[in-house]
Amino acid sequence: MSRQAKLLQVLNKEIVGCRKCPRLVEYRECVAREKRLAYRDWTYWGKPVPGFGDPHAQLVIVGLAPGAHGSNRTGRMFTGDRSGVFLFQALYDAGFANQATAVKRDDGLRLKNVYIAAAARCAPPDNKPLLSEILNCRGYLEREIDILQPRAVLALGKIGWDVFLGILKHRGAIPARVGYRFAHGAEVDLPEARMRLFGVYHPSQQNTQTGLLTPAMYARVLGRVRRFLEQDPILNPEHTEKRKKTLAQGRGRR
Numbered sequence: 001m002s003r004q005a006k007l008l009q010v011l012n013k014e015i016v017g018c019r020k021c022p023r024l025v026e027y028r029e030c031v032a033r034e035k036r037l038a039y040r041d042w043t044y045w046g047k048p049v050p051g052f053g054d055p056h057a058q059l060v061i062v063g064l065a066p067g068a069h070g071s072n073r074t075g076r077m078f079t080g081d082r083s084g085v086f087l088f089q090a091l092y093d094a095g096f097a098n099q100a101t102a103v104k105r106d107d108g109l110r111l112k113n114v115y116i117a118a119a120a121r122c123a124p125p126d127n128k129p130l131l132s133e134i135l136n137c138r139g140y141l142e143r144e145i146d147i148l149q150p151r152a153v154l155a156l157g158k159i160g161w162d163v164f165l166g167i168l169k170h171r172g173a174i175p176a177r178v179g180y181r182f183a184h185g186a187e188v189d190l191p192e193a194r195m196r197l198f199g200v201y202h203p204s205q206q207n208t209q210t211g212l213l214t215p216a217m218y219a220r221v222l223g224r225v226r227r228f229l230e231q232d233p234i235l236n237p238e239h240t241e242k243r244k245k246t247l248a249q250g251r252g253r254r
């Protein structure tokens with residue numbers, strides 16, 4: 001097992017045992033006891049949901065928080081709810097996953113070059129974690145970023161975007177969050193952090209069922225993320241050299 005994989009394993013164990021937010025502990029456990037009728041045969045996870053994906057990922061996805069009957073039931077990020085159906089199909093189509101479906105922890109899903117994290121790890125009432133709960137949980141995302149040192153971060157929604165920028169501000173990598181406005185398709189270079197941040201609308205049912213968010217919109221952004229990673233001069237110096245040569249040859253022919 002690689003160093004990153006070991007560190008993530010230790011971190012994930014810590015996350016799963018976390019009880020820092022009394023309101024969320026009560027809610028996640030209550031949902032797990034009471035269950036939804038359709039899932040009455042399931043043993044709900046009912047604990048914080050750790051990060052999931054490739055321990056050598058160059059892309060980290062920052063979601064919001066587990067769904068009460070989705071990952072709070074299955075124990076894996078975005079697994080078992082409508083948001084996950086949309087997200088994993090998009091990741092599969094863009095070549096970041098080996099399959100398009102995610103139904104339970106042992107369903108064979110593997111992410112390629114992607115690690116999924118979140119602003120909060122426990123299912124919140126009404127899908128809305130409090131600011132204090134997000135701050136309680138932020139350290140876990142910081143540690144994931146430190147372990148993975150990704151070249152790209154994709155924020156699923158404004159909360160993920162703000163939380164990630166909050167980490168950079170706290171570390172002095174950016175002076176303030178105000179210059180970085182969230183929008184679907186937003187993209188900013190963060191040279192101090194040696195990475196690029198991308199933003200997309202969260203794949204919640206509210207967004208996907210109203211047509212605010214479509215598969216084509218995710219495909220465009222994921223395509224840009226992929227091209228960025230493929231052409232990144234730090235990750236692919238060879239590609240950059242080839243590109244420089246091609247450009248120089250083009251200029252020579254003019």
Ligand code: SF4
Nearest residue numbers: 018020021048122137
């Ligand atoms: S939200 Fe995060 S900090 Fe709060 S109890 Fe869950 S894992 Fe712990």
